[in-house]
Amino acid sequence: MAGSNPNAKPMNLTLKVWRQRNRNTEGRIVDYQVKDISPDMSFLEMLDVLNEDLLRQGEEPVAFDHDCREGICGSCNLFINGRAHGPEAGTTTCQLHMRKFSDGDTITIEPWRSAAFPVNKDLSVDRSAFDRIIQAGGYISINTGGTPDANEIPIPKDIADRAFEAATCIACGACVASCKNSSAMLFVSAKVSQLALLPQGHVERKTRVENMVAQMDKEGFGACSNIGSCAAECPVGISLENIAIMNREYINAKATSNNLA
């Protein structure tokens, strides 16, 4: 069977899970036991097992965000044993598999912690601040229709590739959760540099960066102190280079303060 390792024995685990009724109540850690966990299960499948058990016993299942379970939608967001998305680098929570754990382990599971991401319930948080930052300028202001032929502006492959790399951010928020200042710089810079790299994005590059940074500050994200834990924990490898690009864009924008130069 897929990936099944005949020697891999089912595991019994202790889970320490953050439970919180809603954003206005206090939360606390609650202990649970899960049994017979296959190493081939994903981490979220392990939580499914817990939730099915809880429901059958008449208790309330643990709320958590997820959807695609393929590492692309950015929904899943668990802080596992003190690390955003858990122990495996370059991996979202949904792509983390139980073969990374051992029988008898105790696993602590908490939500993202940031003033800008209030808890909805248990492990689910509100990340709408990210949407509002994009609304502040994370786009190219064109309407549908009337656009030039797609091949009209050739774009060097390495530029296109770099823009693509920056554009692969899944807006999970792990960068914020991993940062001691709860800074959203990596997230914001990924969008700023994608659009700054591409010729289509040049027209609005100054107002864009100013508006997005202003919104970021307004949402209550902290300042960046260049430690780099964001990029280290980013599941899709968004690079710190983006923050450097954004800082340049920002300084440039402040110097001229319009889109003319």
Add this chain to the structure above:
Amino acid sequence: MILDSKIPEGPLAEKWDKHKFNVKLVNPANKRKYDVIIVGTGLAGASAAASLAELGYNVKAFTYHDSPRRAHSIAAQGGINAAKNYQNDGDSVYRLFYDTIKGGDYRAREANVYRLAQVSVNIIDQCVAQGVPFAREYGGLLANRSFGGAQVSRTFYARGQTGQQLLLGAYSALSRQVAYGKVKLYTRSEMLDLVVVDGQARGIITRNLITGEIEQHAAHAVVLATGGYGNVFYLSTNAKYCNATAAWRAHKKGAFFANPCFTQIHPTCIPVSGDYQSKLTLMSESLRNDGRVWVPASKETAERLRKGEIRVSDIKEEDRDYFLERKYPAFGNLVPRDVASRNAKQMCDEGRGVGGSGLAVFLDFADVIKRNGAEWVSQKYGNLFDMYAKITGENPYEQPMRIYPAVHYTMGGLWVDYNLQTTIPGLYATGECNFSDHGANRLGASALMQGLADGYFVIPYTIGDYLAQTPPKPVTTEHPAFKEAEAGVRARVEKLMSINGTRTPAEFHKALGHIMWEYCGMARNAEGLRHAKTEIQKLRREFWSDLKLTGTDQEMNQMLENAGRVADFLELGELMIDDAYNRNESCGGHFREEYQTPEGEALRDDENFTYVAAWQFNGENQPEILNKEELRFENVKLTQRSYK
């Protein structure tokens, strides 16, 4: 009832232009007097919301996700088709039209498909202008790849994340309109019913998934862009939350449901690994450009491999059966999905499957790695290879992937006319949630194309035609129909909460999925379908008497959300079975074992089944009424599909 598809008169190539000229326009100053509700913010919904807001309409956009950017469209991997002919390899609007009609096994409407091919070229222009970073060649121009069912390279892509990049493009356009105040966004808000006033769609009832509040929303028109229903099968490549509730509620309010049995089984997915499996992961079809599909030539070898007595590398070249290349020399590994899936199943049925369960075939990259190097392969498919390794714990650069077909896409959906209007005036359906363009089988890279075509380039014209004929008076939720619909939603939620039985929503969902996969999956027959129908009815009764939920409905309650969706799947599943039973032919993804050629290919019955089956709800527990829209082919000749 006579179904009027409203296909414009005139030659195929002129229909859309003529229609755009003939539709009524809303005066620019009046557009702001109209409110439009759009449910769904995937490719189809976000593109429509942005485009309508740009035109000046007031849009209210709803999604059950916490952000529009999380819609299932984000997961599309391989690419998007467009008849740009940038490769100078003989592509054209007509060829894309023809491939799509043929790929759909002649069960789609010519006029719709032709329009789709026409606007496909505008989509690429639009996306590039938005800053979508498609793959490029060294000269700076856009790159293309080939996809199944086509002999030209017309698929645009962004590594293995095309859906992500396209959705983020549409999301950025949508976000801009949110900032302008032209779109009001309702996230974590699930539509649970449609409100129909005097025969017209005038609003929706939603539940706030954080607070549990039930809300009424009114508008002059409603667009459903709520995606497909593949999760009827429990296991599919769809995201976990994908569901049919919005479409099904609309169906029960009068929107016909077309061709529900047309579901697509994708040939290249990671096989099931255990009972705990919560979803299946697709390995993009683009991999079939370079990967070769094979199984051991003999049953004995396959068995020894399964038992671990030999390794893959022990199997000599002559003992491998590259069955797609052998059987379909013209298209080889790039035959359409339905053909590839059925053949994989056939190999496993013959006992030549691989992997512990024997329910898998190989997808092998050894040749291309030898030819071009691992770096080249990683450039092209890196993220897919990584994903495979993460899930299976195996390295696909060193050993072939194991793949098996899985439910992936639903061609069926709400019946719509040429304007994408359902049988309820004022209710439109776009993207995967309608049935319109893919017939009995969808070609790869065509769903993204259709979703964006509908949202950017079709609905902005056609909805105007309807609104222009609707007085620009403010709409409110005052009509008793709103109260009535809300009461219905509340009663249903309360009922679900109060059953107090013993089985979880997931248990029912798995049981349903099992019935559907077994009897209405890759192969179907009359006897099995009859059996499945009684099984589903039984399961539905058990659901409503033995469901267990905890907590309350006045808060975030994910099990309650899921229970409501499973309840609707239990009804839709039965309709799929009725439809499969009614269609006494094989076509595309619908394979009825009774109807096959001596070589085991799908055998259509054009004389009796060249129609769209549009089902009409007729009251709880009553058989649905079958309405037929005859399909007329004036431009292509119906032939037995051949990919040999």
